[in-house]
Amino acid sequence: MPRAEPPAPRVSVLMPTFKQAAFLPRALESLLAQTLTDWELIVLDDGSPDETTDVLAPYLADPRVRLIRFERNRGLGHALNVATREARGPYLAYLPSDDVYYPDHLGTLADLLDARPEVDLAYGGVRWAYWNYGPTLRGEEAVGREAEVIASPPAAKRGERVPSGNPLALVQVMHRRQDAVRWVPREAEVSDRLELNFWRGLLDHGARFAYAGELTCEWVDHPDQRHKIIAGFVGGLSRYRAHYGVGEDVWLNFQPSRGMRTDERERYGPFAAPRPRPARDGLHVLLVGSLGFNPERITALEALGHRLSALWLPKTETWDSAGPFPFGHIETLPLGDAWRERVWAARPDVIYALLNWQDLAFIHQILSALPDIPAVFHFKEGPFICLEHGLWPTLVEVLERADGHVFISPENRDWFRLATGGRLGDKPTLLLDGDLPSRVWMTDEWAPKLSGRDGQIHTVCAGRPIGLVPWEEIAAAGIHVHFYGAQFHEWFPNWSREGLETGHMHLHPTVTPAGWVRELSQYDAGWVQIFDSRNGGDLRRANWDDLNLPARLGTYAAAGLPWIMRDNRHSLVAMQTLAQRHDFGLFFRDFADAAAQLRDRPRLAQLTANARAAREDFAFETHAPALIALFRQVILRRQQDAGVPLPSD
Incomplete structure (x- = not known):
């Protein structure tokens, strides 16, 4: 006779894990200590390269524990979808392997769902970052207003630990099983809004949330939390790829709530060509x-x-x-x-x-x-x-x-x-500049100047607005500043707000390299970092600003834009020297002076023509042969120093 299927448990606990062997015992022991014992645990090992399998082995003797393992990491969304499909209980709870339940967690939440059939999702209070306690990650004010807070989370403040605005950590949640809402897989998007978007999906399908009124779990704070890897300062796309072992065969749409956002297929698609034929030498x-x-x-x-x-x-x-x-x-x-x-x-x-x-x-x-x-x-x-x-x-x-x-x-x-x-x-x-762009982005999709349409001065800032103050003087001079990049809007919220109040600030989303020429060439000129140099021509007195070449210089060069910078021609300043060499720099004493120069249309037209003519010097391809020649030169010197016979000897 076929073996009878064991009865469904009251709660299915889903444990996604990746590279967290050191955390696992604490999480698992917290589950074994639950007052509610009618549970099953589905561990989804998402391709861990560490000792996860060995750590899990003794716990698999408990018939309530099941393990599903992927050979390579597929992403948290995929792992949760698989674990959900395998779950048999009417209630789903989550125990990420770096988090902790307190003994009454499952019982408290399951009892709430039993007693209140109109509630679809219950959550307990959570301890997080060691010193924070509360019903949600957004504080007490979110209780009873979950739908409102999840639909429109407040903007992240400077230093915000949860920039996505997500109010509920996975570990604190239990909800009724449903099949209408799925977790967003890596193939669609990578974001620290994964949980927030799932809660939104439940709400869109009519779910109601309720707080259980007790502190029942801990969201453990450490540097390798997924949301920090995605949206933390020491995080981002490269950190995410390295940490999760995402290979070259996978294209990511990386959309953090804070930081640099990149749709790799859009950004890098033109470079997905077959391997070039190697040169004989x-x-x-x-x-x-x-x-x-x-x-x-x-x-x-x-x-x-x-x-x-x-x-x-x-x-x-x-x-x-x-x-x-x-x-x-x-x-x-x-x-x-x-x-x-x-x-x-x-x-x-x-x-x-x-x-x-x-x-x-x-x-x-x-x-x-x-x-x-x-x-x-x-x-x-x-x-x-x-x-x-x-x-x-x-x-x-x-x-x-x-x-x-x-x-x-x-x-x-x-x-x-x-x-x-x-x-x-x-x-x-x-x-050789360290951030030169590819020639591929230097198209001829020139846009008509906005100033030619309305007679106003239209400038662009495509990076940090360092020194671009005060707004009263900028606006009084009649200069419009078009500020690009959502991440920069977030980094400089007060500056942006003050600018918007003058009517001379205009916010724009990030423009990708494919759109640099088409989008940015409509402006008169671009702002670089504004500062007063005091080195007086003596490099020993130079500072960071004197020696720096901001990455935006290549962007402006690709779009054929003159550079606007403080008149520091009494000193040695690297980007000033570069602008003088190509004669596309606009050097100003104050914002009124900058406006006067920007209204000098014949001179501005000449600066623009010079900038467009100099583009080739800002393409990395132009300098690649010289870089290879340098490589060959150091190799040859090493061979000579080692006494290696050369082909001509």
Whole structure:
């Protein structure tokens, strides 16, 4: 006779887990301690690479515990949909493997649902971030107003721990089983709004929520929580891909509630081409670190017939870019105990280490462990944050270890030569901005100028509005500022609000590279960082602003826009020198002066023509051959120093 199916439990507890073996015992023991014992646990191991299977093994002896394991990570939405399908109980509860139930949690919520058939979702109070206690993540005011708060969550405040506005953590919820609403899978969208959108779906289908009136669980606070990986400052698209092991074959629509948003297929689709034919004398370049903005530029090296592999910075900040990428054909070498063996098996010809101060310790580690491979170090920033963070010795050691250097400007190169007292020697050097965009985005889809339509001054700010104050003077000068990027609106809410009140601020969503020319060329000019330089021509007196080249410069160059900047021609300023060289800089003393120059239509037309003519110099493809030549030069020097016979010998 077939084995009889055991009776359905009162509650099905769903436990998604990934790479949290250390947390599992605490979560599982909190379930075993429940006063309500009529439950089943469905553990969905979403491809964990750690000791999760070993930790779970003794708990599987309990017949109430079932394990479903994926060979690779499929994402939380998919895991919850599978676990929901497998659940047999009329009530569903959630115990993410890094969270904790208090003993009365399941009983309290199940009793509420039993007693109140009109309620579809019950929730207990939650402890979170160690010192926070309350009925919801949005405080007591959300109780009884769940539908309102979930439909229109308040805007995230500066430092907000839950920027999505989600009021209910998974761990605090139990709801009646239903089949109408599904969790959003990774294939559709990656967002820290996953829970919020599910609660919205339930409400759209008529669900009613109720608070059980007691503190019954804990939402455990730690750096690798999913919402922090997605929307935290040390998070973002690259961090998400690295943490969950998302491969090059997966395109993501990454939409965090805070931070940089990227639909990869839209952004990088033009670079999803077959692997170019390798050149007979092509190099194998090992990238080490991260790529900053415009990472697709690196495919220009592949197009020249060279092979790329990479050791990526494990933890990036929200704006930074590190692989694996769905575009190009960069072989990601996994970090771990055997990473050196993997590098030697790959046999790279040269290391290309880049790009920011956050990468320095990682680059130092890799270069120190691989002294026999020629290396080129590309540093896109001034040195001052390195000094602030105690990284100056590391920076100097990396510069000394590298066989060649790439500096972003003559000012940066000369500053480092002064600061290191000749310790860099005569090593080969190249000048190359660290964030140049690809030529692919430099289309001819020019838009008519808004100023030609209404006679007003229309400018654009496509990055942080540093120094663009006060609004009273900007508006009095008659200058309209079009501010792009939802993430920047969030980072500068007071500035945006003050600007909107003047009638001269206009907010726009982020414009992707495919739309740079079509969208941004309608403006008269673009604002760069506004500051007063005080170095007086002495680089020893230079600061970060003097040496910096903001990433937006390439965006403005692609769109053929003149740059608006403070008149610092009495000092040495890297972006000022660049603008002077191409004669597309508008240098102003005050906002009235800026407005007067922007109303000088013949001169503005000349600056615009100059900017459009200079675009090629801001395309990474233009400089890729020189970068390869630098690689070959350092390789040749290493061979000569080692006494290796050259082909011409």
